[in-house]
Amino acid sequence: MSNQLKKPVKVALVQLASGTDKAKNLLHTRDRVLEASAEGAKIIVLPECFNSPYGCSFFPSYAETLLPSPPTTEQSPSFHALSNLAVESKAYLIGGSIPELDTTTNKYYNTSLTFSPTGELLATHRKVHLFDIDIPEKITFKESEVLSSGNKVTIVDLPEYGKVAIAICYDIRFPELAMVAARHGCFALFYPGAFNTVTGPLHWKLLGQARAVDNQIYVAMCSPARDMCAGYHAWGHSLVVDPMAKVLTEAEESETIVYAVMDGEKIEETKKGIPISAQRRFDVYPDVSKEGVSIDKL
Numbered sequence: 001m002s003n004q005l006k007k008p009v010k011v012a013l014v015q016l017a018s019g020t021d022k023a024k025n026l027l028h029t030r031d032r033v034l035e036a037s038a039e040g041a042k043i044i045v046l047p048e049c050f051n052s053p054y055g056c057s058f059f060p061s062y063a064e065t066l067l068p069s070p071p072t073t074e075q076s077p078s079f080h081a082l083s084n085l086a087v088e089s090k091a092y093l094i095g096g097s098i099p100e101l102d103t104t105t106n107k108y109y110n111t112s113l114t115f116s117p118t119g120e121l122l123a124t125h126r127k128v129h130l131f132d133i134d135i136p137e138k139i140t141f142k143e144s145e146v147l148s149s150g151n152k153v154t155i156v157d158l159p160e161y162g163k164v165a166i167a168i169c170y171d172i173r174f175p176e177l178a179m180v181a182a183r184h185g186c187f188a189l190f191y192p193g194a195f196n197t198v199t200g201p202l203h204w205k206l207l208g209q210a211r212a213v214d215n216q217i218y219v220a221m222c223s224p225a226r227d228m229c230a231g232y233h234a235w236g237h238s239l240v241v242d243p244m245a246k247v248l249t250e251a252e253e254s255e256t257i258v259y260a261v262m263d264g265e266k267i268e269e270t271k272k273g274i275p276i277s278a279q280r281r282f283d284v285y286p287d288v289s290k291e292g293v294s295i296d297k298l
């Protein structure tokens with residue numbers, strides 16, 4: 001299956017500095033998204049936990065209810081803010097993530113919502129791989145103490161451009177998920193994410209380049225800005241990598257917006273020059289994209 005991008009598209013990654021006041025964060029998000037739109041961005045991406053602090057102790061108090069869909073404004077102010085903002089900005093809006101409470105099961109999720117320029121909800125991705133790590137004396141984090149995991153690869157069709165995949169942060173460490181999305185025709189993988197100052201320096205860019213070079217498509221990773229007064233120190237460095245694994249744009253750690261143009265010709269040129277798609281040896285190893293994969297695609 002080809003990874004078709006129908007026409008070049010300008011992408012903006014909004015590396016937001018958010019605080020503890022959700023209403024304020026939503027207003028600030030609006031300002032920055034409209035700024036990205038004024039610069040011509042047609043796909044605008046927000047960070048993981050874009051309107052709250054990131055951390056297990058914060059998930060329950062910031063959680064919103066998304067089901068049944070559409071939720072009321074009381075159930076999910078973020079849902080409505082993002083939908084309206086997609087309309088105002090006339091762009092596809094990949095709304096980072098928010099903590100979600102599913103009231104039918106009483107489970108919490110880390111959930112990303114994607115809206116069309118008409119404000120329609122196109123996709124909901126619940127973080128599939130929970131961030132449970134323990135690097136002695138450096139960082140211990142256990143999302144699974146509070147969150148439950150999603151169970152689908154999320155592929156979204158953006159009619160003017162083509163298909164993209166949405167996943168969240170730790171999901172990028174799992175090449176299978178990216179491979180499945182790429183082999184189902186995505187031209188880009190979007191990861192709202194919040195790596196930290198321990199794992200970020202070694203792994204953030206490396207993983208973006210790895211997923212890009214493995215799959216010969218674009219990868220975009222959008223982080224919150226770093227706040228040294230917060231309990232969790234986000235790495236920042238939002239970036240876009242092209243299909244040859246070249247970093248097209250990369251932020252520093254403070255609040256900013258970075259832009260890149262994704263172009264289908266670059267995907268084709270890369271695949272023509274290094275034709276790994278036609279050289280795979282499924283007689284030697286299996287094609288993981290065909291083995292009972294759970295995909296949520298429009």
Ligand SMILES: NC(=O)CC(=O)C(=O)O
Pocket residue numbers: 130131168169170171173193194195196199200203
């Ligand atoms: N925060 C995450 O989900 C992932 C992360 O920080 C890492 O993998 O490192």
